[in-house]
Amino acid sequence: MPIQILPPQLANQIAAGEVVERPASVVKELVENALDAGASQIDIDIEKGGARLIRIRDNGCGIAQQELTLALSRHATSKISSLDDLERILSLGFRGEALASISSVARLSLTSRPASQDTAWQANAEGRDMQVQLRPAAHPVGSTVEVLDLFFNTPARRKFLRSEKTEFSHIDELIKRLALSRFDVSWTLSHNGQPVRRLKAASTATQQLQRVASLCGRRFADSACWIENQHQQLKLWGWLLPPAAIERQSGCQYSYVNGRMMRDKLLNHAIRQAYGEHLSAEQQPVFVLYLELPATEVDVNVHPAKHEVRFHQARLVHDFVASALGNALAQLQPEALQGMQAAGNAASAEVEPAVGRHSASGSGYATPARSGHSVFSYKPPVKPAKAEVARQLQYLDVLQQGSQQSAVGQLQDTGKAPYVLSPQSATFSASAPAAATPWSVQNRFVLLQCDEGIQLRRVAKAMALLCQDRTRERPASKTLLVPMRLAVSPAEVMLLQQLADTLAGLGFDLLLRDQLLIVRAVPLWLQRSPLQQCLLPFFQQLQQTDLASAFDILLKAHWLQVDTLIHYQPELLGDGLEAATVAIDINPAIQALEQ
Structure with missing residues (x-):
């Protein structure tokens, strides 16, 4: 057989074999087109698992009448125009193959109207002949794509489709991943006329956490910790489940690169490495993470379905992700969590990587830091009102008199820890040994109850003494x-x-x-x-x-x-280090230690 150029219809069907694997592949390509068009509302209607009907409606910018026929042609796109554009792709789609490939294996109609047109127009293409027919139609600003009878002209492909339930489950999972990538878009999904998902646009941190809870489960949203880390032009943020909260089953494993959903081996390896020995062989990491970097540093033109990317500085990206998550997980170990939770009312943490537990209301969001190399930062606590200070001094007075149970009762009645005294542990006992419960005062002193009474220890001086001790090993x-x-x-x-x-x-x-x-x-x-x-x-x-x-x-x-x-440095609480006796008013003791 001589070498010859393939007919367009045959070339489109070959391309369809790479792009259109199943109904979920069609939904992915069409929804990504809607997102690239700037849509803020996307409605997906599915019938018979997508084999009978796939309808995608959006309120994006629309397509002009004179471009509708071209839109259904192969290698026709408005997203790139030169080789330089291919090196810094910001859109989700760019190949210009999706609509042509879909129309070669299904009956496709595209109805669209840009804001500059008074009338909408509809383009129809069906099967191998690919003849596009245009006619006027009624439609608001935006586009609607209908795909009927998928694989009607390729029976061999159609018989490989799974059951209706299975195919729709793939579509539902796809919409979950897409909805997590774009919190600013409203989504609706229905199957056989029955609504399945209805997600409103999430503009605030609380609304975003609610969307995560609806898509990944309330247990994940309540247990996951927020992380945000930035190193030079690399930024990582999202939700991470601590090892202690991971059960012996797979959960959410969603990663995104510049808003594009990914199943990248490099990222998965870095995330698994960050968990390290905290997970058993049967356990899997659980996360919803977003990586942002310059478009010139990542190549998305790797896989026809765009599931994989190639990083120009792969080692740097891998180490950055592993380091950021590893540091965050180290802070979430049980002994570290105890200290973080006890000091929560004394200082609110602004973390980079920002790590904080979420409540259902989303109040645990940390303020994103902007510096390029920061690892962890804090906000100083807000000073309490005079009445609160008086209550704290009364609590200190009760504690000084040795009535620990009365002091604990006062603490529990108020429901919150004092500002002046932030507890290192919330467990008290009348028979507790000396120095069993340290308290931090103004983040510079430690209050200890010893056999002789109450001591106030200056932390900076005690730490200096420990560091200057030549007999100690290097820290x-x-x-x-x-x-x-x-x-x-x-x-x-x-x-x-x-x-x-x-x-x-x-x-x-x-x-x-x-x-x-x-x-x-x-x-x-x-x-x-x-x-x-x-x-x-x-x-x-x-x-x-x-x-x-x-x-x-x-x-x-x-x-x-x-x-x-x-x-x-638990040695800071040892005997023989600088201390002062505490009265009800602790300021004179602080002044004495500062002199």
């Missing part, structure tokens, strides 16, 4: 999977060279290259702090004064939390 460090890079001035370079031994003794692993500081590891007690903001002020304070003042800088700015410090 453990946290290696950053994505080393942080900070631009430093010549004066700061000299400062870092002078402090090299001191910083190494504290647990830092730093590398200087010209005027670039590369942070490869930090002490464990600093891993939840906003490194980009706090490191250089901390180093400068080390040069100007002493170690205690440098720690005080971190604590005053809430760059370092007392609860975190005690978690990794």
Whole structure:
């Protein structure tokens, strides 16, 4: 047989074999076209699992009359026009094959009206002949695509369709994934005339969490933790289920790259690596995660169905995702959660990666941070009213008199922890040993009940004493999977060279290259702090004064939390460290320790 160019009809059917696998594939292509058209409302009607009818209605920009015939032609698209456009694709579709492929294996009608036209027009194409017929129609601004009798002219393909229930379940799962990718769009889905899903546009954090709950389950929404992390031009955000909440069954595993739903092997490997040993062999990660990066850094022209992408800096993306999720999951271990929950009323966390438990109302959303390298940051607490301070001092008075049960009763009656005293543990006992229950005061002091009474310990001074103890081993460090890079001035370079031994003794692993500081590891007690903001002020304070003042800088700015410090340095509560006796008014004791 001689070499020849394939007829357009045959070429379209070959392309349809790659694009149109089943009814869900048709729905995906048509819905993505609607999203690219700027639709804010998309209605999907399905009959017989999609084999009989697929109808997609949207309120997008529409298609002009003179372009309708061209829209059903192969390799015709308005989304790219040059090779440069192919290197930075922002739209969901770009190949220009979907409508031509679908119309070659089904009876397709496309009705559309742009805002500039007074009348809508309908284009019809059916089967192999691909003859497009135009006629006027009644339609609001937007488009409607109807696909009838899928695979009516290819019986071999039609017999491979599964049952009606199975095919619709694939469509339903697809709409779930698409609805999670676009919270700003309203969705309706019906099957055989019966409504199945009706989702309103979600513009607020609470509404978005409600959509997640309706699509992924209330249990996931209540247990999942919010994460947001940014490194240079890479940004990762979404919901992550802690290992303790994962059951021995698969759940939501939805990942998106620049708003495009993905089943990418690199991302899945990074997510699994972040969970590490926290999951058994039978368990699977549960997540809804969104990765954003410049369009020039990712190639979406890899797979005909666009399920996979190729990253230009694959190793960087992998390590960034694994590091961000790994740090978040480390904070969600039971011992860390206890400290976070106990200190929740003393300081609200603004996290990058932002990690917070969600309630049903969505009030657990953290404010997204904008800095490029931050790992963790905090907001200082809001000062209470005078009546609240008086109540707290009364509670301290009761606690000082030794009546722990009365103090606990007062705490439980109010239903919230004091501002001045944030509990490290909510468990009290009349027979509790000395120093069993530490309290953080103003994020700079620790209040302890000892055999002699109540002590107020200055955390910065105690930490400095521990670090200066030559008999202690070098503190453990946290290696950053994505080393942080900070631009430093010549004066700061000299400062870092002078402090090299001191910083190494504290647990830092730093590398200087010209005027670039590369942070490869930090002490464990600093891993939840906003490194980009706090490191250089901390180093400068080390040069100007002493170690205690440098720690005080971190604590005053809430760059370092007392609860975190005690978690990794429990020696701070040991005997022999600086302390003062507490009266009902704790301010004189604070002033005495600061002198």
